[in-house]
Structure formats: C-alpha cells, structure tokens
Amino acid sequence: MIVKENIATDAETGRETFVINIGPQHPATHGVLRVKMTMDGEYIVRAEPVVGYIHRMQEKMGENRTYAQYLPNTSRIDYLSAMTYTHAFVGAVERAARIQVPPRAEYIRVITSELNRISSHLVWWGAFLLDLGGFTPLLYAFDDREKILDLLEGITGSRLTYSYYRIGGLYNDVDDAFLKGTREFVHHMRPRLKMYRDLVTDNIILRKRLENIGPISAELCRKYGATGPVLRGSGVPYDVRRAEPYSVYPEFDFLIPTFPEGDSMARYRVRMEEMAQSLRIIEQALDKLPAGPVMADKVPRVLKLPAGDYCYAVEAARGRFMVCIVSDNKEIPYRVKLRTPCLSNLSLFEEASRGLLLPDALAVMGSLDLVIPDIDR
Amino acid sequence: MSSPAPEPKPAAPAVSPPGASAPPPPNPLPQIALPFQGVDHALKGYHADATVAPDQVVFAAEQMDRAGFAIDTITGVDWIAQQQMEIVYDFFHPVTGLRAVVRTRVPRDNPELPTISGVFPGANWHERETHDFFGIRFAGHPNLTPFLLPEDADYHPLRKDFTS
Numbered sequence: 427m428i429v430k431e432n433i434a435t436d437a438e439t440g441r442e443t444f445v446i447n448i449g450p451q452h453p454a455t456h457g458v459l460r461v462k463m464t465m466d467g468e469y470i471v472r473a474e475p476v477v478g479y480i481h482r483m484q485e486k487m488g489e490n491r492t493y494a495q496y497l498p499n500t501s502r503i504d505y506l507s508a509m510t511y512t513h514a515f516v517g518a519v520e521r522a523a524r525i526q527v528p529p530r531a532e533y534i535r536v537i538t539s540e541l542n543r544i545s546s547h548l549v550w551w552g553a554f555l556l557d558l559g560g561f562t563p564l565l566y567a568f569d570d571r572e573k574i575l576d577l578l579e580g581i582t583g584s585r586l587t588y589s590y591y592r593i594g595g596l597y598n599d600v601d602d603a604f605l606k607g608t609r610e611f612v613h614h615m616r617p618r619l620k621m622y623r624d625l626v627t628d629n630i631i632l633r634k635r636l637e638n639i640g641p642i643s644a645e646l647c648r649k650y651g652a653t654g655p656v657l658r659g660s661g662v663p664y665d666v667r668r669a670e671p672y673s674v675y676p677e678f679d680f681l682i683p684t685f686p687e688g689d690s691m692a693r694y695r696v697r698m699e700e701m702a703q704s705l706r707i708i709e710q711a712l713d714k715l716p717a718g719p720v721m722a723d724k725v726p727r728v729l730k731l732p733a734g735d736y737c738y739a740v741e742a743a744r745g746r747f748m749v750c751i752v753s754d755n756k757e758i759p760y761r762v763k764l765r766t767p768c769l770s771n772l773s774l775f776e777e778a779s780r781g782l783l784l785p786d787a788l789a790v791m792g793s794l795d796l797v798i799p800d801i802d803r
Numbered sequence: 804m805s806s807p808a809p810e811p812k813p814a815a816p817a818v819s820p821p822g823a824s825a826p827p828p829p830n831p832l833p834q835i836a837l838p839f840q841g842v843d844h845a846l847k848g849y850h851a852d853a854t855v856a857p858d859q860v861v862f863a864a865e866q867m868d869r870a871g872f873a874i875d876t877i878t879g880v881d882w883i884a885q886q887q888m889e890i891v892y893d894f895f896h897p898v899t900g901l902r903a904v905v906r907t908r909v910p911r912d913n914p915e916l917p918t919i920s921g922v923f924p925g926a927n928w929h930e931r932e933t934h935d936f937f938g939i940r941f942a943g944h945p946n947l948t949p950f951l952l953p954e955d956a957d958y959h960p961l962r963k964d965f966t967s
Contacts, residue, residue, distance in 0.1 A: 477951065478949075478950060478951040478952065480952040485936070485961060486960050486961060489961075518848070521845070521846065521847075521848060540827055546938075552872050555934055555964055592823075595923070647873070647897070648871070648925060649873075649874070649923055649924050649925055650874070650923075651873050651874040651875055651895075651923075651924035652877070657897065662897050662898070664897040664900070668900070669895070669900025670844065670848075670900055670902065693890040734847070735847070736846075736847060737847065737848030737893075737902070738848050739848065746850075746895070748875070748876070748893075750848070750878075750891075752880055761881075761961075763876070763878045763891075765875060765876040765893065770874075770876075770925060773927070773928045774925070775923050777924070803951070
C-alpha cells in the first residue's frame with residue numbers, strides 16, 4: 427500500500443494543497459454524501475464527510491404518531507436492510523409492552539431477515555465491484571437478488587421497504603410457494619457463492635486493489651463505535667445476534683466470520699462469508715419451522731407503553747442498529763432514538779483515509795458499505 | 804377417558820417476559836468507579852445504568868474507555884415539565900457484549916456540559932447531532948456546527964416547545 431506518512435506536516439510547512447469536492451451527487455458515494463477532500467497531489471490530507479443532504483427528521487416523526495403508524499418509517503432508514511430495521515422497532519415495542527411473539531412468527535422473522543441480509547450484501551458486492559471497475563459482477567448479483575426480492579414480494583407485497591413485521595407478530599403467514607422457493611434459493615445460492623469466489627474474490631486484480639488498503643484497527647473501531655462487517659473485518663467477533671441474543675437466533679448453529687487484517691479485503695471477505703452463514707441459518711429455520719399462529723393474541727390496536735425507556739438492538743446488514751423508545755404512558759412515543767450503524771462506520775473515515783491515494787480512499791469508502799439515509803435519517 | 808391428541812407445543816421464544824416482581828440483577832460492572840445499577844436486559848435492552856453529574860461525564864467516559872467499552876451513541880431527551888435536558892451516553896463492550904448507559908441532566912435554560920470527544924473521537928458526530936436536535940452545547944467541542952440540519956439552522960426540532 428502506498429501511504430504518505432507525515433502528510434499533515436507537509437501541508438503545514440507550506441506545500442500547496444487543494445480541495446476537491448466529491449458529491450453530493452457522485453457515483454462512488456452511492457447516494458447524496460459529500461466528502462470535502464483536501465489533497466496534496468494525489469494524496470489525501472483530510473477527507474471530511476459532509477452529511478445531512480437527505481435528512482428527514484425520522485426521530486421527530488416518531489413523536490407525532492402512534493407506534494403502529496411509525497412502523498413503516500423504520501423500513502425506510504436503511505432501505506436495503508428493511509427487515510432487520512423493522513425487527514428492532516417491533517422488538518422494542520414488544521419488549522416494553524411485554525408481548526410474547528408466537529414462535530412461528532419469530533422463525534419467519536429470522537428467515538426473512540437473513541434473506542434480506544443476503545440481498546443487501548449482494549447489492550453492496552455488485553456496486554462495490556462497479557466502483558473498482560468491474561462491471562460483470564453487478565449483473566450476477568442483481569440476478570440472484572431478484573430471486574430474493576420475488577420471494578419476499580410474494581409474502582410481503584413489497585420489494586424493498588417491507589413493513590412485514592407487526593407489533594406482536596407478522597402481517598401474514600408464509601405460503602408453500604415461499605417455503606419451496608426459499609429452499610430452492612438456498613440450493614441455488616451455494617454454488618453461486620463458490621463461483622463468486624472463483625470469479626472475483628480470488629482474482630489477482632481485485633486483491634491488488636484491496637489487500638493492505640485502508641487498514642482499520644480494532645481500537646479505531648472501538649473509539650468510533652464501528653460495528654458490523656467493519657468491526658469483524660478488524661478481527662473482533664462482535665455480532666448482536668450473539669452479544670445480545672434476540673428473537674430465536676440462539677437456536678441456530680452459525681459462525682461469526684472474522685478476519686484479522688482490518689484492510690478492505692477483510693471487510694470484503696466478512697460479507698462474502700456472512701452470506702454463506704445466512705444460508706445456513708435459513709436452512710435450519712426452514713427445517714425447524716414450527717406450526718401455529720403468526721400473531722400474538724390480544725395486541726391492542728392502540729398501544730400505550732408503560733413509562734420508561736426501552737432499547738432493542740439487532741444485527742443489521744451494516745452493523746448494530748438500535749431503537750430506543752422513551753415512553754410517558756401515552757399513545758405516541760415521548761422520544762424515539764435510532765442508533766444507525768452507517769453513521770458510526772463513516773465517522774472513522776476521516777482518520778482511516780489520511781495519507782491514502784484518492785482511488786484507494788474510494789475503495790475504502792466502498793468497503794464500509796454506506797447507505798446514506800441510514801446516516802442522515 | 805379420551806381426549807383429542809394435543810397439538811405439538813412449540814418451544815417458547817428466547818425472549819420471554821419475566822415476572823414484574825423480579826428484583827433487579829446485581830451491578831455487572833463493579834470494577835468501574837461509576838454508580839452503576841444492574842438492569843434486566845430482557846426488560847430494558849441494557850445491562851447497567853448510571854446517573855452522574857454533568858461535570859463528571861468526561862471522567863465517566865474515561866472510565867468506560869479504560870474498561871474497553873465502545874461508544875454506541877449519544878442523544879438527548881427534553882424533559883420540559885421538569886425544565887431539564889437529559890443527555891444519554893450509550894456504550895457497548897465489543898468483547899463481553901455488555902450494554903451500559905450513563906445519563907446526566909442539565910438545566911433546560913442553560914444546557915451546557917463538557918464534550919467527551921477527546922476521549923472517544925466517535926462522540927464528535929453524536930454530540931453535533933445532539934446539538935442540532937436539542938441545542939445542547941458541548942463545551943470544548945472542536946467543531947460544534949450543524950451536522951444533519953442545514954448550515955444556517957438556528958432551531959432545535961426535538962425540543963418539546965419547537966413549532967415549525
């Protein structure tokens with residue numbers, strides 16, 4: 427890796443620097459993110475992300491509608507990982523109201539969340555490789571993702587912003603077509619992952635672009651609160667599904683992939699391995715799927731949560747997502763806090779990109795897998 | 804006597820609501836010099852909760868840093884009835900998975916307290932966001948400018964007396 431050490435000192439001693447502005451409309455930022463880059467030639471002196479271009483004040487919206495009315499908002503924060511985000515919100519409300527969710531509903535939540543994790547990683551994979559100059563993988567990725575979107579559309583009615591989970595259970599039960607199609611997808615996807623490895627992951631051009639590029643240490647992640655594949659790519663096996671077990675995840679046998687290198691390739695490999703683990707979870711959940719209802723009995727149409735604060739964290743595709751609700755025993759929340767992974771993951775970019783070449787910094791940014799509405803909310 | 808065969812009873816979900824009368828668990832972080840109290844994670848979503856004075860937040864952050872915790876998030880709550888602003892610091896431990904909450908309150912008419920961005924650089928953006936939404940000033944912050952709101956914003960939308 428080419429890194430310019432003492433880069434700030436050069437700038438201070440009178441070497442001429444210039445500012446280039448990336449975004450807010452730029453293909454490499456995948457959304458309206460702006461990065462103000464102070465450059466010394468091709469090297470980055472300082473890369474300052476400027477965010478807020480798609481800020482919608484989601485937390486204020488939480489303070490003027492009921493819990494059930496706020497539910498669709500939670501699938502529009504990280505639009506690529508909507509299932510897990512809805513899970514965190516319904517989980518927080520169920521925790522506060524002490525609603526016991528039927529096991530069948532929890533199993534279907536796990537199946538659909540893991541399908542959503544794979545579809546989210548596939549979008550990242552295709553778009554990331556497009557950033558790096560490879561066009562073909564995007565077509566493969568979207569082909570496979572289409573199969574997941576069709577499966578989820580069949581049961582939820584939506585292709586992206588699923589509000590499928592309801593407080594106390596699910597919108598509706600899954601049908602045989604979904605169960606059969608999901609099994610077929612698992613069998614279809616395993617050889618595809620092997621093909622992705624042969625075609626792309628082991629490709630020397632990709633490895634030269636990513637290995638040793640933008641190393642992020644576990645300590646840097648801790649100081650910035652980075653989670654998800656970024657933290658696991660720095661060798662820390664932190665996964666909310668294990669650290670704060672929720673839903674029925676403790677009943678499944680799966681690994682937490684970690685790679686100690688901390689470079690862009692490690693973050694890449696974590697996501698590729700996670701897709702295989704998600705397939706394992708889906709297969710086990712399909713095997714063990716219990717019969718029964720998918721909605722708890724007697725969930726009131728208008729909920730009043732007991733006064734207090736309640737948090738619920740999930741492992742979303744990009745890391746730790748947490749909903750905290752403060753209730754004052756009324757029909758609408760007193761305060762809703764959304765802790766999103768992309769904000770914390772991006773916040774370390776300024777430190778991680780110092781001294782990098784500009785094209786390498788874009789590879790590092792892509793390896794963080796940013797979804798901008800997740801930062802801006 | 805015969806009765807219809809019972810339906811196979813599915814296993815109970817992992818998170819089942821325990822009884823309301825259960826005593827709070829012991830403090831899981833006795834090694835940290837902060838007034839932590841144990842909290843039932845199944846009920847609240849965190850393991851430990853401490854309230855400190857506003858001028859103690861930097862000390863608290865240093866303690867959490869030394870214990871290996873990571874910064875999770877920082878946010879505020881506007882308690883307009885009590886004329887107070889609450890600032891909530893969330894931490895998680897990347898190895899043990901423990902979740903700890905440190906909270907403090909400042910008077911609503913002068914919401915100011917020290918920044919912890921010197922201890923956790925990741926606090927920088929969370930404090931800017933809290934300043935945006937609540938108008939809480941973090942003294943010593945390197946760049947307390949609008950973060951998510953427009954650059955000329957002079958309003959704080961999560962204050963309970965905010966009107967658009």
